Amino acid sequence: MTSHFFLLEAMVTQERLTWIEEVLKFYFLKLYPDTLLHHAKPKEVVFTFLITGDALYSLNEEDKLPIWEIILSLPSVKIILDRQELDLRGISVERLKMKNPEQVIDHNSMGLNGQTSFWKDVVKIARQNAEPLPSTIGYLQLESPYMHSSGLNTLRCLTAAMEVRASVDLYCYLDGVHLSHIHQNPTECQNIGKGLEGLSDNAEKRGLQCQMFACGRCAAARGYSTWDDGKGVVISTCTIKPFRIRNLNVIIDQFKRNHVILGGNIASIKQKKNTSSSKYSTADKGSAPPVTILITKAPYGTEYAFGALSFAVACAHQGIQTQVVFIEEGVYALTGSHHLGEETQYFNLQEVIDAVAESDNLQLYAYQPSLLRRRITKNKHMTAVLDIGKTELGQLLFHSSRGSQAGHQRVLFF
């Protein structure tokens, strides 16, 4: 039984792999040192890395391979690779597999169509963490289809979920809302719009639930919202039928449920349930899985950093315990002193951070090694963002001190 898993799809930098290595070392050395003794090695897999897309390149690169080898030397770590995507990219993992034959899995389970599917394995791992069965599998989509292969992966994942009779939820945020566009007509790849419509039809036939949401703000910005009643209902003539354009708060409402939410770059960290509260209360704030949002991209150049912060504020506002970590290029949000003209509609991210820092259920952190690596320092006025190092990042991820009864923590990479 897998306790924790990472699903990695985007290019993995050496920096990212290094902090992942560090948090795993923290887990084994500080929290479970006994597992490092040969006789006490756990029989079950503790960490699973599910790797697809461009993230696969990291398994074949000089600067990252040694880090993967260290990660695989830790007890009970397994990596499951997307065979189809490995072949497409001509990536060989033989060296890694030869050294760690039981831990590197490069062949996938068989799907209902008779073909092997990495996403079948993803769903299997995700469902091990889901309770009770039959479960729902959610998917958070941040990128547009066709420009990014993540759109197709979303469809593959949700299709695999439905094959094992799970209900499916799709949450489209930022450019992810483009998945909902009507009249998609690609000539060189699978039609994702049609695929999602087919998924919705299949769900109805099988008596499963299939919800697809697009964030109202993101959809409006991209020209989707053609009629808004001002009370939360938005009707668009340019979305496919299964989609509902709704306020972000409606999407966050779904995050209060206890299902596993997958995405292009996510992690799910199993946590001990806090049993001090009543086990019969399911609607209180302690039942929502805590969320850790990693802001990994520089502010302003893309919508990711602001979108992440806005998402975090919405989660916290709905009573979900939320931590935001500025890490990798995300630390640029904290450096220097940002200025914006008075008349602009856009947000100065430092002002936003300063304003939301005292919100209930929200904690903000700056990952010091990312600042050091770039030889930059945090703006000294940003005292509400607490400095953390490798150990503290490990604590944030693996200490279940946030009083949750959910049993797992969602980690979302933005």
Added chain:
Amino acid sequence: MKEELKMIPDLSDLTCTNLMIRLKILLKKAPEDSAVECIVRRDQRDTIEVPFSRTGYNVIVHNIGNNRFQVSLKKKGERQEH
């Protein structure tokens, strides 16, 4: 009244989350003893009224038209002029 309304920022285009963020920024910047006012929609009013009153603010809301509300926020403990 019209002149007065012109001075009050119309934030009815913002989503509820971004309205919260904008109001928190305005409250941080506002001089002591002053209230922050804005025009919002009904759903925005519902979203901001309870959280701000719960976290130490006096919230005063006036219906000023079809789905338009004038909201005034001021830190509790400070006298608020109507």
